[in-house]
Every structure is written in C-alpha cells, then in structure tokens.
Amino acid sequence: MKIVVTGSDGMLGCDLTLRLRGRHSVIGVDIDDIDIVNKDVIDYLIGLKPDFIFHLAAYTNVDKAESERERVHNINVCGTENIVNACKRLNIPLVFISTDYVFDGKKETSYNVNDNPNPINFYGETKKEGEEIITTMLKRYFIVRSSWLFGRNGKNFVKTIASLAQSKENIQVVDDQCGSPTYTRDIAVSLEKFLSSEKFGTYHITNSGTCSWCDFAKKIVLLSGKKTAIIPIKSESLTRTAKRPRNSVLNNSLFEARFNYRMPTWEDALERYLLNE
Numbered sequence: 001m002k003i004v005v006t007g008s009d010g011m012l013g014c015d016l017t018l019r020l021r022g023r024h025s026v027i028g029v030d031i032d033d034i035d036i037v038n039k040d041v042i043d044y045l046i047g048l049k050p051d052f053i054f055h056l057a058a059y060t061n062v063d064k065a066e067s068e069r070e071r072v073h074n075i076n077v078c079g080t081e082n083i084v085n086a087c088k089r090l091n092i093p094l095v096f097i098s099t100d101y102v103f104d105g106k107k108e109t110s111y112n113v114n115d116n117p118n119p120i121n122f123y124g125e126t127k128k129e130g131e132e133i134i135t136t137m138l139k140r141y142f143i144v145r146s147s148w149l150f151g152r153n154g155k156n157f158v159k160t161i162a163s164l165a166q167s168k169e170n171i172q173v174v175d176d177q178c179g180s181p182t183y184t185r186d187i188a189v190s191l192e193k194f195l196s197s198e199k200f201g202t203y204h205i206t207n208s209g210t211c212s213w214c215d216f217a218k219k220i221v222l223l224s225g226k227k228t229a230i231i232p233i234k235s236e237s238l239t240r241t242a243k244r245p246r247n248s249v250l251n252n253s254l255f256e257a258r259f260n261y262r263m264p265t266w267e268d269a270l271e272r273y274l275l276n277e
C-alpha cells in the first residue's frame with residue numbers, strides 16, 4: 001500500500017513511519033516538503049497517488065497557541081481542510097489524530113467517543129474544528145483522540161522529568177489533572193490496524209490505565225533510579241497560558257471491542273521507553 005504521513009518528522013510521525021516502512025511504501029511529508037496551509041498541498045498529495053493518508057501535522061504548542069491564534073487556526077483547521085480535500089479527490093480514507101483537549105475535563109468518569117467536545121483552550125478548539133471538517137466532508141475516516149504522548153523524537157514530559165531528576169532534589173508536579181500517558185510506538189501499532197479495516201469512525205486510543213501528572217513523574221523518577229522527591233501541587237499555583245482539562249481520561253473500549261486489541265499499560269510503555277526498547 002502507498003501511504004502518506006503528514007507531520008512525519010514529529011514525535012508520533014517518526015514512530016509511525018518507522019512502524020509502517022518495510023511493510024508499505026511510506027511517503028513522509030513535513031514542513032520542509034510543503035506547508036499544509038498552502039492550497040498547493042492538495043495537488044502535491046494528488047500527485048503522490050497514495051492509497052491512504054495519516055494526517056498528523058499540526059501546531060502542537062498548547063500554551064503558545066493562545067497568542068498565535070491565526071497561525072494555529074491556519075495549520076490545524078485550514079491545513080486539515082486541504083488534506084481532507086485531497087482525500088476527497090483521491091477517494092481514499094484519512095486518519096486524523098485529535099486530542100483529549102477537545103473535552104472540558106468536567107466529566108467525573110472517562111470520556112466516550114460520543115461525549116460532547118467542549119474545548120477550554122484554543123489548541124483544543126482548532127482540533128475540534130478539524131474533526132468537524134472531516135466528519136462533514138468525508139465518509140471514510142478514522143478520527144483518533146489520544147493523550148499525553150511521549151516518544152523518542154520530540155520534547156515530552158518524560159524527557160523533562162528525567163532530565164530535571166539528574167540535578168534537582170525535588171520537583172513540583174500537579175496532582176489534580178488525570179489522564180493516560182501514551183507511548184508513540186504503541187499507538188503506531190494501533191494506527192496500523194486501520195489500513196486493513198473498513199470500521200470507520202471516531203476512536204479513543206491511549207495506553208491503558210490512568211494517573212495524575214504527579215503519579216507519572218514519580219514513576220519516571222523511580223524507573224530512572226533517582227531519589228528526587230516529587231512534590232504534589234495544584235494547577236492554580238502554576239501560571240500557564242492555556243487551561244488544561246482536569247479529567248483527560250479517554251475510554252478506549254470502542255477501539256478495543258472493534259479491533260480486538262488492548263493497548264499496553266502506560267507503566268509498561270514507560271519502562272520500555274526508558275530501557276530504549
């Protein structure tokens with residue numbers, strides 16, 4: 001199969017292209033190749049004649065997004081519309097990676113795919129608009145909401161905590177936001193399953209299990225063999241530009257049932273990541 005991956009140089013893009021290469025003909029497309037905001041990307045993609053597109057390219061800096069709204073909207077909304085138009089003209093399926101940040105975090109239990117999005121930050125708003133373009137314009141799509149990604153190629157929470165633990169005696173981390181950390185290599189395994197499926201729709205895919213950022217940090221320190229103390233704090237005491245949902249837990253059960261596959265736990269994923277496996 002000939003597959004295009006947009007955002008192929010990003011954190012998830014690297015692991016997804018690595019996973020698919022060898023079994024498929026994979027063409028990575030990133031900002032050095034073409035800007036997805038530019039309408040020329042439509043003819044560019046049509047010229048590549050893919051059978052399938054994974055659309056991962058996005059503006060992903062959640063805090064900076066609050067002050068760069070036009071740029072974020074152009075990339076995450078207009079850029080996505082261009083990719084959708086290419087899929088429509090090619091008559092091929094699209095996989096779009098969305099986020100837990102489409103939800104407001106007020107729900108007491110995990111979010112199901114049919115729960116109403118209500119983003120509380122601008123990044124989440126643009127990802128929601130991207131989803132809406134897809135569901136309106138395409139029939140054959142997979143929208144995948146995931147959360148708290150960590151992977152080898154890119155800045156992430158695991159790298160930050162592991163690096164701080166080298167020199168600090170204690171680190172303050174919020175304990176009032178819950179979610180599911182997700183290893184990019186693990187979600188790449190799940191995403192590959194869509195290539196041989198007609199079970200289109202919206203799915204939640206994260207590593208199994210949940211924790212707070214504070215629990216996550218404690219496990220990173222423990223598995224790194226450090227003695228750094230993790231001090232729990234509340235979100236109000238942090239001055240972050242963008243709001244974050246208190247509850248980011250996504251319910252994977254639809255994906256698990258339809259694809260007969262359960263994602264590994266986040267603890268197992270973290271251990272493999274830190275062991276470089």
Ligand SMILES: NC(=O)c1ccc[n+]([C@@H]2O[C@H](COP(=O)([O-])OP(=O)(O)OC[C@H]3O[C@@H](n4cnc5c(N)ncnc54)[C@H](OP(=O)(O)O)[C@@H]3O)[C@@H](O)[C@H]2O)c1
Pocket residue numbers: 006007008009010011012013029030031034035036037055056057058059060075079097098099100127145146147148149150154
């Ligand atoms: N990270 C998370 O925790 C998380 C959670 C849930 C969902 N997601 C979603 O998962 C996807 C992958 O996330 P990620 O963390 O792997 O993102 P990432 O590392 O930021 O990768 C995104 C890639 O897209 C490229 N890009 C940005 N603007 C572009 C444009 N106009 N044209 C072409 N390429 C462009 C980026 O290039 P530059 O680096 O040069 O900008 C980067 O290589 C995104 O759609 C994101 O919204 C992420």
